[in-house]
Amino acid sequence: MKILIKCTVILLLLTTYVHAQEGPVQTKSFTKTFAADNSDKLMLSNQYGSIQIKIWDRKEIKADVDIKAYSNNDADAQKLLDEVSIEASKTGDQIVFRTKMDQNNKSWGNMTRNGKKWRREVKINYIVYMPAGNALTLSQTYGNVTMGDLSGALYAKVQYGNFIAQNLANTNNYVSVQYGNTDIQSLNGAVIKQQYGSGLSIGNVVTLNLDAQYSAVKIGTIKENAIIKQQYGSGLTIGSVNNLELNAQYASVNITAIKGNAKITQQYNNLFIGTVGKLDLTAQYTGASIGTLNGDGKFNMDYNKLSIEEVTNGCKALNIDGDYLGITVTFNDNYNADFDVRTSYASFKYGEKTASKTVGGNESSTSKQYAGKIGSGGGATVNVKADYGSVTFK
Template sequence: MKNVIGMVAGLCFLVSQGYAQSDIVISNTTTTSYSAYQNEDGPMRSKTFSKSFSADQSDKIVLSNVYGSIQVKIWDKKEVQVDVDIKSYSNSEQEAQKLLDEVSIEASKSGDQIAFRTNMDQEQKNWGSGKSFGGKKWRREIRVNYVVNMPAANALTLSQKYGSVTMADLSGALYAKVQYGNFNAQNLINTNNYVSVQYGDCNIQSVNNAVIKQQYGKAVTIGTVNTIDLNAQYAGVKITTIKGNATIKQQYGSGVSIGSVENLNLNAQYANINIGTIKGNANIDQQYNNLTIGSVGKVNLKSQYTSVSIAALNGDGNFDMQYNKLSVDEISAACKALLVDGQYVSISLGFNNNYNANLDVHTSYAAFKYTDQVTARLLNDTKDYSSTKDYTGKIGNGGGANVKVKSSYGSVTIR
């Protein structure tokens, strides 16, 4: 009898959700099925929802879901279809049915917006499963899983709380917010993409231009990106290729790993940074941990308590450092101006054999060592025991470039 009442109630719901604009609705079907299925975790009840709307290219699609997942698929039809599978779990069939009845899907088309939203009366109640103090198993869960079929070119806004999002290729603009779940996407082609992930992972195969915010979770992993503005907290960052400009802020987490990037603005705290190639310019501000760069063009770096290691510097350099060390293996002739200011920093600079520059070194409580590629003399008649010394000289034949090094409570080695 309860099943009959439930089916009648479902039909009444359909009638009440009818639309005056019937021409925009391709299908409007909600099917409900009930089950007294018993497993080791208790009874389960379920129902399904399906609805479609015609969609012009200018229409915007909005999805809002909790406790489940959103899977976005792409098709060639000029319509949006959403199929939802809803399941409830509890210790009794009555409670499972009550949970199921409190979940509904609201679907509408108004103007250029097509929206699907999960409504739940008890969203903030005690969910989960486990054992009570007496050892009795309990379970109280809802699963609302969306499967969305849509055209690739439509703009998409989605929100998923307590669940994950999986996306196929999308050429429309994207705004995605995921909390307590993962975001997984293939190719995001549009120039306007915003992704926010909290307490989950973000995985994108390729993206054109993107703004990404990641808080907590294992990592942001991206294959290829054109330009990116990324803010990551308590999560790692791994990007294979950045074709254009990148602005990255990283706090804590497992660090940042970038294969190659054109131009980089980086602000990092308490994270290890590893970058293969910076083809153009780099502006870096880092506090604590390590910075490792394979090769870089022009660099402007400010750091505190950071170990900095650069294999090749192929442009001008400006280093303002406090504590730890700086090591540059090879500085090429493309570097015409190099300024290093270090406090409590061990400085080691290696120059290409064909490098020629004028050299000025100022030390305070710091040692100065150099190889036969360098000629230097003390500017003043300061006694050897003086804590402050100024040197002038040249690297190679001198001229062509200017190198200035200032060190307090550290050391300077030029080779």
């Protein structure tokens, strides 16, 4: 049975001419409404303006578009306005609103020439009303996107503009922002790509796959698992995460708590982790500071330093391989383990909780091996290999 879909079309092509301090302005507006059921998908494509998504409880999708053209004279402003149109259609389950412009006209801008203000540009601003559960695909270039709560799947690509959203409840969200800011209060599952701009801010997220370049990233809570790649920028800050796979380059990393396990690769800058379960860290030219290690630890590091403030009884195997590295490890008072430390051009110091002896008896050699116990020994193993640098047990 075919259902006849009724759509209401209101085309407002009321063109007005306004003289203001900013120069002549020509305007027109466009409105169109489509009936929509739960399976319908919405696609928006715009440039030189903005998209604002508003959620309502009607089974309709409506777009109100305001178009303004600016120039230094009336005729040219009207010419710019005439070059802009809105394509609106529904085919099957696909509803489309698309901005169409004359691509041959490239002489646009807003500047001062020889002491005189010159302006030639258009602004195309969408306000779109839609049900929360419909899938949404949008593209915005040179402008911002704002939206409230959305439970449908989302694919959003923003270039030279900001993306701001409240709650994105679907497990299928893709957000790509270039040369802009991303601010999301909460979301379920997401793949996010952030390049350049003022940064990315997320309140809380369930699962996350993030690729960030030349941007600051700040995330409150990652409830489950995250895969993150961070390159350059002012750094990555995370409040808490369950399990984490991280690759960071030329960016500082600050994580308050990793509740589960983490595999981290980092090059340059600093790494701070407040608490972590099991940790596998590979780093170069990185200063790593670990507060509490509650699980097994594997560290392969070159240059700079490694500091672990507390190794708890949950760590049954601790392995450290360092070149040109200052290593300082503090063990919990109740921690018991057997250890093996091998050094080459590196010193080894230890406190009262550690009993050590030199293996091989060659005290004058630049390469030495030490074996002994932390606490009463047994229960866990600690292995350290250090070429140049220093090793300190506390």
